Amino acid sequence: MFYTFFLLTALGSSLVLGFSYTTIYMKENCDRTASLGSSGYIEWERNDRYYDHRADCSVILKTGISSERIALQFIDIDIEENGQSYCYDYLYLYEGAVSSFDRTAHTKAICNSQRIVDYTSSTSAVTLRLVTDSSTRGSFKILYTTYMDAVGSGCYGGRYLCSNYRCIHSELKCDRMDNCGDASDEPDDCRTGYPLSRCANEDYVDSSRLCNGAADCSDGSDEWTNSWALCPAQEMRGSCASLVTLQPGTSGYIVYSRHVPYSRGTDCTVQYNTQSGYVIRLESWDVSGMDYNCHGSLFLCNGITGSCDSWENDFSLCHTSPDDTSYVTSGEELTVRLASDWSTSGNFKIFYKIEQGGTSGSSTVVTVVVVILVVILVIAVSVYCCGKKSRSEQSNTVEDEAVQWPGETPRDNIHLHPTTIVHTDRPRSLGTPTIERVPPQPSPRQYSYPSAPPQSSDSIVPPSVRVEPPTPSTSTGEPPTPPPSYDQALWMPTEPPSSARQS
Incomplete structure (x- = not known):
């Protein structure tokens, strides 16, 4: 003091x-x-x-x-x-x-x-x-x-x-009282140079605490909208069914009117917006002047809508609503609707503040679409890469599982193929193999296989030709016995070499 x-x-x-x-x-x-x-x-x-x-x-x-x-x-x-x-x-x-x-x-x-x-x-x-x-x-x-x-x-x-x-x-x-009734006796230049401001009950508060949404004067006069502090007020009366723009960084109160209460049967909807990238925060509301039985209500809807009512609202206020909660829009748009029945009249006061933190409606839609497309692309790439890797591993496994007969070199082996070729012109008594034996490819020093002579399509038994296995070359320098033809090799005896039988 x-x-x-x-x-x-x-x-x-x-x-x-x-x-x-x-x-x-x-x-x-x-x-x-x-x-x-x-x-x-x-x-x-x-x-x-x-x-x-x-x-x-x-x-x-x-x-x-x-x-x-x-x-x-x-x-x-x-x-x-x-x-x-x-x-x-x-x-x-x-x-x-x-x-x-x-x-x-x-x-x-x-x-x-x-x-x-x-x-x-x-x-x-x-x-x-x-x-x-x-x-x-x-x-x-x-x-x-x-x-x-x-x-x-x-x-x-x-x-x-x-x-x-x-x-x-x-x-x-310039005494911070609205004595004119339209606040014209308290222009903006009256508010400069006041380190302390007097409350209506003769107390004093810091001028920076005026109209901040919280009562600092013991009588709450630092938050009055109809006299003394003259807090900025957006009046719904006169703005029904219209769009009101709130500037970023500003604050004040939304009221029906600074001078008269709303009448019975009032139905007034006002849409508010601000700059993209900002949100509208509502808090510290005084709805004690509304109907005691909540026959009159305020409905808050996120965004711009013409049907903000008891079914579609995001938040509603009436006489019994607490004043210590808050509501924040997801974007820069807000719809407020006052709906009163024919029983009583009244008034209300809601503190608003425009602060950063939102995205525009169109930006939000674009962001959601981009995120969905990115997720779909990531899933598609993952599925493609996993499938390709699985096919590659399967191919490598098949190639690695080669069958090597005794006496053969690693390159003269039998490969397992996913799909085997079954010759249906072989006698059933010989069995139908499920693995095709692929003969080794000749080196430049070996003989090439001659083309197989054409066979009659109605003959199921090959010509009786005694097929002798190729004999290795001797020390006398004589040329080795040429290998059998392709078809003769197919009908060679399937018994393993004697060395295999002896083992």
Whole structure:
């Protein structure tokens, strides 16, 4: 506290301190008239924010100048209701100074199920009356601002001209309060040079913590969208059935409206998008102002769709939804739909933040297609290579399994072939071999086999020719006996050599 006081004293700027807002407490002014200044608050009691049981208290709020009007912003409303359109406790609002009450003559009857965001009087006085039962206590906080209508294109008396042609007191400019009602008294250049910011309850917080989605002020005023902090707000009202673009790196709140609650039977769908490569994060939502029985709901859908409802939504919110969860889109697009029945009206507030981490819808589709094609190609190459390797190993195994007869050289062996040639013109008594004996190929020093003479197709027995095995050459130098012909070799005796029989 001492550090805060020292820093504020050193700065010595009235802009840092801002306008000093006083509070009018209804309990202290029951059945009285309270004079209004430039701006301030209205609450129930000084030491206890909750109103009493069985209370019936009325206060007339009156400006000092008859030509002034009163703008009321209902910042916080927690007044008991039965969960539908009926209120157990009431905050009645009457136009003008009223002292004799008739329940049918009120201008507004306010509770949780009949919320109000702001109200502008048509005269220089309004009357508030609180009536409660004996069951549940509640609270409220109202910001009031007195103003005059602009004359022509300007204001007199040193007042500040708002964009909506209201003339407010000049000391209200740049005090972080939305006194104009359209925030035109708080332009962007008012936000520079504030190391500390004052909360609505006169506390102070670091200016960098304003509008960050978390309540740093004890009264939560650093996250208000309809007054004081003036957090950026995207209003669904006026944007129904349209596309709203959110810039990367920005944040703020999605609300139905900063100034009025949604009406009964509202059905509003807004589509949001941002730059490719970014996502939309939603968190820190306040849906306490919606229907108590969840007859009104918010539906969130990933991407752009026109039928975001209770069947197709990815996430839904209503009065009972917790405020400590979050929802993040997979890409740069989001659809929000508000659907309310005909029982109650209300409002809501959802914090949004645009951050990196997403891919565009078209990029996502292309990425998925490329991944699928790569997987198919890898599988095809693997199958081809494995099949080729299997065939190669099978071929090598067949070639390695050669049969070598006694007395033959390794190259004069018999090979196993996957498919053998069976001669069907051989006598069945000799048997049908399943292995073909391939004669060795002659070397340049050997005789070549002559062509076999043609045989008659109806003869199944070869000519009776005595086939003698080739005799080796002798030392006398005589030429060796020529080998038998191809067909004669086929019908040679199949008995193994004598050396094999002896063994």
